[in-house]
Amino acid sequence: MKTVIVACGAGVATSTIISSNIEKLLTENKIEYRIIQCSIREVKGYQDQGDIIVSSMPLQGDYKIPTILGLPFITGIGIDELKSEILSYLNKED
Amino acid sequence: MGILKEIFNYISGLGSYVMIPLMITLVGLLVRLHPIKALKAGMTVGIGLISLNLVLGLIWTNISPVANLLVEKFGLKLTTIDTGWGAAAGLAFSTTVGSFIIPFILIVNILMLTLKLTNTVNIDIWNYWHYAFTGSVIYLLTHNIVYAFIGAAAHCIISLKIADYTAPKVQKELGIPGISIPQGFAVSTVPIFDLLDKFYDLFIPKSKKDNSDSKDKGKEIDSSKFGFLSVIAEPIFLGFIIGFLLALLVSYSIKDALNLGMEMAALMFLLPRATKILMEGLVPINEQARNYMQKKYNGQEFYIGLDSAVLLGVPTTVAVGLLLIPITLVLAMIIPTNTTLPVGDLASTAFFISMATVIHNRSFIKTLLSGTIMMSIVLCISSFFAPMITIFAKSGAAAMPEGALQVTALSAGNPIAFVFYQLNRLGIVGIALIIALTAGIVYFYSMKTKRETIKEDKGVVL
Numbered sequence: 001m002k003t004v005i006v007a008c009g010a011g012v013a014t015s016t017i018i019s020s021n022i023e024k025l026l027t028e029n030k031i032e033y034r035i036i037q038c039s040i041r042e043v044k045g046y047q048d049q050g051d052i053i054v055s056s057m058p059l060q061g062d063y064k065i066p067t068i069l070g071l072p073f074i075t076g077i078g079i080d081e082l083k084s085e086i087l088s089y090l091n092k093e094d
Numbered sequence: 095m096g097i098l099k100e101i102f103n104y105i106s107g108l109g110s111y112v113m114i115p116l117m118i119t120l121v122g123l124l125v126r127l128h129p130i131k132a133l134k135a136g137m138t139v140g141i142g143l144i145s146l147n148l149v150l151g152l153i154w155t156n157i158s159p160v161a162n163l164l165v166e167k168f169g170l171k172l173t174t175i176d177t178g179w180g181a182a183a184g185l186a187f188s189t190t191v192g193s194f195i196i197p198f199i200l201i202v203n204i205l206m207l208t209l210k211l212t213n214t215v216n217i218d219i220w221n222y223w224h225y226a227f228t229g230s231v232i233y234l235l236t237h238n239i240v241y242a243f244i245g246a247a248a249h250c251i252i253s254l255k256i257a258d259y260t261a262p263k264v265q266k267e268l269g270i271p272g273i274s275i276p277q278g279f280a281v282s283t284v285p286i287f288d289l290l291d292k293f294y295d296l297f298i299p300k301s302k303k304d305n306s307d308s309k310d311k312g313k314e315i316d317s318s319k320f321g322f323l324s325v326i327a328e329p330i331f332l333g334f335i336i337g338f339l340l341a342l343l344v345s346y347s348i349k350d351a352l353n354l355g356m357e358m359a360a361l362m363f364l365l366p367r368a369t370k371i372l373m374e375g376l377v378p379i380n381e382q383a384r385n386y387m388q389k390k391y392n393g394q395e396f397y398i399g400l401d402s403a404v405l406l407g408v409p410t411t412v413a414v415g416l417l418l419i420p421i422t423l424v425l426a427m428i429i430p431t432n433t434t435l436p437v438g439d440l441a442s443t444a445f446f447i448s449m450a451t452v453i454h455n456r457s458f459i460k461t462l463l464s465g466t467i468m469m470s471i472v473l474c475i476s477s478f479f480a481p482m483i484t485i486f487a488k489s490g491a492a493a494m495p496e497g498a499l500q501v502t503a504l505s506a507g508n509p510i511a512f513v514f515y516q517l518n519r520l521g522i523v524g525i526a527l528i529i530a531l532t533a534g535i536v537y538f539y540s541m542k543t544k545r546e547t548i549k550e551d552k553g554v555v556l
Contacts, residue, residue: 010442012180012366013220013373020377022340040329040368040406041441057407058268071270075215076388077399 001032004089006045008056010033011039018054018070030038031090052089109190110395110489117193118375123381124197135375139187142372147182149524150177150487154498156357157337161435161499163344171433172426174500178362178438179445180369182503183223185486187372191229191242193224196376202247203254207391211536212254214261215391215398216276219380224278225249230510232484232518241525245514248532249278250531252510254399256537260452261397262546267452268404274397280449282510283468287453294454304382311546321452323416329441333362335436358437365438385450391400405448410456414465415444422469422504429470433477439504446472446504447507469504476507479515 004022009016015037026033036046043053047064054070066089072078105113115136122132153175164170184191199222231248233239257276265271275281294405326332337358341351405411422436422443439445447465454460480502487501515529516522 001438009401009406010180010366010446012370014401014403015373016370016377017380039441040327040403040444041324044324050252055407057404058270058403060409061407061412069270071400071404074400076384076392077272077398078097088354 001034002026002052003034003050004086004090005036005038005043005050005053005065006042006055007038007040007053010035011042012068014056014074018056018073021073022054022086022087025086026090029087031087033090040089052086054086100506103446104474106190111140111144114143114188114193117190118379121194121197121415122379125386126381127378127382131378131539135378137357138375138453139372140375142368142370142375143184143188144534145368145371146181146246146365149361149368150181150364150501152357152361152364152413153177156354157361160340160344160354166338167344170427172435174433174435174477174502176434176436176438176476176504178365179442179499179503179505180366181438181487182227182506183220184355184369184372184482186227186230186506187376187400189230189233190239191246192223192226195226195229195246196379196383198243199225199247199250199385202250202254202392206251206254207396211251211540212258213233213395214257214274214276214397214399215387216250216254217256217384218386218399218401219383220276220466221277221401222250224508224511225253227508228278228514229462231479231511231515234485235515235518236521241518244519245523245528246269246486248514248528249510250276251532252535253281254368255398255536255543256284257397259539259546260284260449260542263452266291268406269301270404272394272397273404274399275402275449276399276511277402277503278403279445279508280402281506283446284346284453286468286471286509287450287464290296290467291453291460294463320450323419327416327419327441329362329366330359332440333358333360333437333450336423336440340435362438362441402445405451406444408451408456409443409447409452410458410461413458414447414451414461417462418443418447418465418469421466422473423465426473429473431477432473432503433480433500433503436504437471442505471509472504472507474507475509475512476502476504478512 006015006019006022019035019037022035038046038049050065052065053063053067055067056070058069059067066087072082105116118139119132122135123129148195157175161173164172196219201215225246228249229242232245253276257274261274264275265273282468327334334355338351338355341354346354419440422440426432426434426436446468447461450461450464477505480500481504485500514528517527
């Protein structure tokens with residue numbers, strides 16, 4: 001079971017689109033997952049429970065788990081690279 | 095014509111819980127959604143609206159008495175609750191103007207692109223609520239749907255122009271090429287921060303100015319210095335603390351204060367979730383629109399317009415955003431024209447200064463000063479709009495008790511909406527002025543963008 005933290009400005013709109021894309025991706029790849037959708041201010045509070053953070057904005061500063069920029073799901077540019085990046089983190093170890 | 099008007103009157107007479115789903119379904123069909131999907135989208139938006147009103151009920155029943163006591167005891171006229179941008183967005187989308195805003199703004203954007211007046215393809219459809227809001231307050235004032243849509247279009251056009259202008263800076267800041275930020279609030283802050291930046295430079299010695307860029311970045315303040323603030327910045331803690339302290343201030347017992355704290359925490363937790371339902375309803379319409387725009391405009395020469403949230407990871411923005419929480423609360427108490435008790439949008443203070451960080455080259459001091467000034471402006475304007483927003487909220491049929499609080503959102507304290515509203519008091523002259531002003535801004539920023547691009551190009555050659 002993998003936990004993906006999906007964050008955007010308020011944890012409402014943009015992160016919903018990113019989440020639904022990740023759901024599709026992980027289901028297709030038969031990865032068991034759980035998604036925590038939240039606002040950027042809540043990310044640090046959730047990071048202990050997660051495997052990766054996918055956010056709508058570039059995150060700077062210290063995070064305990066890998067952070068990935070999920071913007072391609074919104075802009076449509078570079079989606080394939082983003083998908084394989086996410087999978088590479090989640091397939092690493094069990 | 096008569097029959098059309100009667101149909102329209104009948105539909106709007108059904109109340110927004112029925113009218114809005116109908117309108118959204120219609121818009122869904124317009125963007126060629128499957129009828130069932132369109133209906134589901136419409137109903138989901140309606141359900142979001144109902145949830146929003148249920149949550150707002152918390153304010154009216156539990157928080158109103160406290161605010162009344164604040165007036166009685168301290169003469170603190172904080173009679174308006176800031177519900178946060180989510181409620182404002184939901185309410186803006188649920189007006190007559192709001193239900194048609196998505197296709198309308200798309201058309202305006204396409205026109206601007208076709209006329210080569212902008213490079214920005216604004217796919218950040220949720221933030222069309224800012225344009226819906228501007229249009230809706232104009233409609234409330236003038237009852238003229240044409241004026242309302244002119245206002246919304248003008249706000250959108252100004253946003254696209256300012257987005258083009260700030261695009262190079264934003265791309266450099268984030269290291270993401272091909273994006274711009276036409277978010278309706280963020281753009282309204284750009285001219286203000288630009289002016290303030292020039293003003294600050296008057297006080298900075300020239301020698302220092304030359305390498306202020308690198309120096310400021312070296313001094314960048316990490317938000318971890320405000321560890322305590324970043325804990326209470328989590329919406330539920332923020333809500334609890336404000337509720338608890340307010341209750342103590344008006345001498346509630348500890349038991350009642352704890353309860354009010356929990357109710358405020360619930361408000362902070364539930365409002366975004368209620369909004370999320372409404373936004374979920376808009377997802378299919380959003381996707382259709384985005385796919386269409388992406389297919390149509392996918393060349394190198396276009397900027398993809400995104401929410402200002404993409405800037406919220408910048409450390410200066412995070413740090414100043416946290417400091418603005420206590421600053422905004424203090425401002426709310428000392429600004430005489432303010433009636434707003436900041437709550438909901440305290441969770442998103444960073445949004446208000448996202449562009450300041452970019453314009454001030456990440457300078458902490460400048461961003462903090464600009465942020466304080468901006469929040470003062472925002473408090474005054476959101477207090478001004480409180481009666482209008484309360485009317486939008488009431489039309490959802492939620493029972494509002496007598497003498498209850500007004501509602502507003504700091505994020506609705508938009509300077510552009512404010513200026514347009516004031517101009518509309520002049521009737522047709524005001525509309526002419528809005529059009530002239532917009533044309534002037536289009537010209538001004540076209541020139542400015544051109545000049546900056548030439549400067550950039552020269553920089554590369556050298």
